[in-house]
Amino acid sequence: MARIDGTSAFLARGLRTLALAVIVLFFLFPILWIVLMSFQTNEQILRIPPSLLFDPTIVNYRALISGKLVTAAGQLDLPFMRNLGNSVLLSSVSVLLSLVLGVPAAYAFARFRFRLGENIAFTLLSFRFAPPLLVLLPLSLYFQDLGLANTYTGLVWVYQLICLPLILWIVRGYFEDASPDIEYAYRVDGHSWWRAFTRIAIPLAGPGIAAAGLLAFIFAWNNFVFALILASADKQPVTVGALAFVTASGIQYGQIAAAIVLSILPTLALALYAQRWLVEGLSLGAVKG
Amino acid sequence: MSADPGLAVRALSVTFGRNHLLRGIDFDVAEGETLVLFGPSGVGKTVLLRAIAGLEPAARGEVRVAGRDVSMRGPEARGIGMAFQNFALYPHMSARDNIASPLRARGVSRAEIERRVGAVADLLRIGHVLGHAPKELSNGQKQRTALARALVGEPRVLLLDDPLRNVDAKLRYEMRLEFPRLLRTAGAATLYVTQDYREAMALGDRVAILLDGRIAQTAPPETVYEHPDSVAVARLFGDPPINLLPCRPTESTGGVQVAAAGLRLTLPAAQHAIGRDCLLGLRPEAIAVHAAALPGAAPAQLNATTPLHERLVVLLRAGGEEVVASVLGEVPVPGSAVWISADPAQATLFDAGSGARIAAPAPVREAA
Numbered sequence: 001m002a003r004i005d006g007t008s009a010f011l012a013r014g015l016r017t018l019a020l021a022v023i024v025l026f027f028l029f030p031i032l033w034i035v036l037m038s039f040q041t042n043e044q045i046l047r048i049p050p051s052l053l054f055d056p057t058i059v060n061y062r063a064l065i066s067g068k069l070v071t072a073a074g075q076l077d078l079p080f081m082r083n084l085g086n087s088v089l090l091s092s093v094s095v096l097l098s099l100v101l102g103v104p105a106a107y108a109f110a111r112f113r114f115r116l117g118e119n120i121a122f123t124l125l126s127f128r129f130a131p132p133l134l135v136l137l138p139l140s141l142y143f144q145d146l147g148l149a150n151t152y153t154g155l156v157w158v159y160q161l162i163c164l165p166l167i168l169w170i171v172r173g174y175f176e177d178a179s180p181d182i183e184y185a186y187r188v189d190g191h192s193w194w195r196a197f198t199r200i201a202i203p204l205a206g207p208g209i210a211a212a213g214l215l216a217f218i219f220a221w222n223n224f225v226f227a228l229i230l231a232s233a234d235k236q237p238v239t240v241g242a243l244a245f246v247t248a249s250g251i252q253y254g255q256i257a258a259a260i261v262l263s264i265l266p267t268l269a270l271a272l273y274a275q276r277w278l279v280e281g282l283s284l285g286a287v288k289g
Numbered sequence: 290m291s292a293d294p295g296l297a298v299r300a301l302s303v304t305f306g307r308n309h310l311l312r313g314i315d316f317d318v319a320e321g322e323t324l325v326l327f328g329p330s331g332v333g334k335t336v337l338l339r340a341i342a343g344l345e346p347a348a349r350g351e352v353r354v355a356g357r358d359v360s361m362r363g364p365e366a367r368g369i370g371m372a373f374q375n376f377a378l379y380p381h382m383s384a385r386d387n388i389a390s391p392l393r394a395r396g397v398s399r400a401e402i403e404r405r406v407g408a409v410a411d412l413l414r415i416g417h418v419l420g421h422a423p424k425e426l427s428n429g430q431k432q433r434t435a436l437a438r439a440l441v442g443e444p445r446v447l448l449l450d451d452p453l454r455n456v457d458a459k460l461r462y463e464m465r466l467e468f469p470r471l472l473r474t475a476g477a478a479t480l481y482v483t484q485d486y487r488e489a490m491a492l493g494d495r496v497a498i499l500l501d502g503r504i505a506q507t508a509p510p511e512t513v514y515e516h517p518d519s520v521a522v523a524r525l526f527g528d529p530p531i532n533l534l535p536c537r538p539t540e541s542t543g544g545v546q547v548a549a550a551g552l553r554l555t556l557p558a559a560q561h562a563i564g565r566d567c568l569l570g571l572r573p574e575a576i577a578v579h580a581a582a583l584p585g586a587a588p589a590q591l592n593a594t595t596p597l598h599e600r601l602v603v604l605l606r607a608g609g610e611e612v613v614a615s616v617l618g619e620v621p622v623p624g625s626a627v628w629i630s631a632d633p634a635q636a637t638l639f640d641a642g643s644g645a646r647i648a649a650p651a652p653v654r655e656a657a
Binding site: 107179181182184185186187188189190191192193203204 | 339342343344363364365366367369370371373375377378379380381388391394435438442579
């Protein structure tokens, strides 16, 4: 009896492991393939049949980092590292600005009832429904007039359309989940509302703020169309800069793969770093549920 | 020194939209006194406490702490200590830091904080868990930590929002015994919210009954129990609940005569009760159950019994009415025929229309 139970438990565990392996393979294989591609030359990539065995080369990475792309048609300047720098700058400044604006706003929407409060919150959310192309034409005209076209300031401003609603709505939920009694208790202890906000409300919503910030960073990082229209080469992020790999002499698959690997790294590092706060419980059992 | 009460509340009202939750609340709590705020759930007890603490923006009226009007001040400047029903501990701080919070807010020196936190922790017997985070504390320890935080700043006014609601029965009894000593040590004007009338009886110097947005009666707990001002107060305060038997008093020498549930009682009630529809209020302990007929006793059917603490609650049917008695000692088995009698001194007569008590020699009462 016990042996049969043991066998079936072993079988169940084996099947579960197998299922997980299939899922992981399904989702991670494209990324693995890209990593492999990034260490091959275009000729190796395009041979038929494709092979997992090859002589790894770092020529793609060298081209990206040095900024010189050598093709059959000649040498080409590649501003990839500058694009990567632009992506880091635009995404992080946008997320920081959104956090500074969005977290206090989220707190206000969560804790206070005021005239048109819900309407304002919904209007901010509705920025996420509108297709970006709908607002891009008028926006680019305004930006020309205001002198914001092709500036970091202008791009960071437009990126608020991506980051701010996300942060506002996610963080608002976390503030609403925390019992206001905890802040009230801190006020009664003799602390000002500002201290109650910074010492109690923000730490308790910490995991939510980290999650929202990370998500906003990824959305900003992946944005393509705003930067395509509103920025020229020297201000463009990697998503737009990758277009340069489609050259007159063909598509540079090796460099594209290497560029993808390099552009995944910052978000990956940030996600691993923020994970610590993401998994921490919200209320930690201070309030009797 | 002036005789300012520790806490004075005047014309305090809270209105949410069209819902007038509290309408003109007035009361005083003397320093060192414990006033129990008693009422059914949802009546606004917690809102009243929050209004006094300055946490209720919709509150109107005056709150005075030790003679000082604090109505326009924020919660941090009122000099109040408060324990919340859900404890409301700061989850990211240790128990020590939780308790130290009111002292930190006032910039008390490090050594002094250490000393006072230690003293209050000893008083509440949580000295051994000061280093723990709230999630590592048992419910009883959480509750004591929350109390310690309210007490450590030696506030003039202490607001306790049903502090024993979320702790288990054993701890509730322990704390009920401990509270009088604790509150005496604190010496603050204490407002204690509860829904448990036994807690109110045990802890209150006086009890204020909150009903329909107003304070229906303020009196020492025994007075509220024995002479409730209205049917509503009588129903609310007491477990098992009071018997309310319809009757119409008739004239009698030395008062009025009342017949209900087969009982005939002569009460020294006011003459104007004669001929009106009334309710005879009889606490379950005021009814005695007899196995044999006695002069003046009424026949009854014993339907069921259930033990409650040291007493036996007995469900009876007499003269077409359900009657609940609470007796000490043995009673016949359910289904038996028994006789009941009642002590007229413990009976209260209410007007059936208004629900107000019909006082015997009408005591002078202040108009609200």
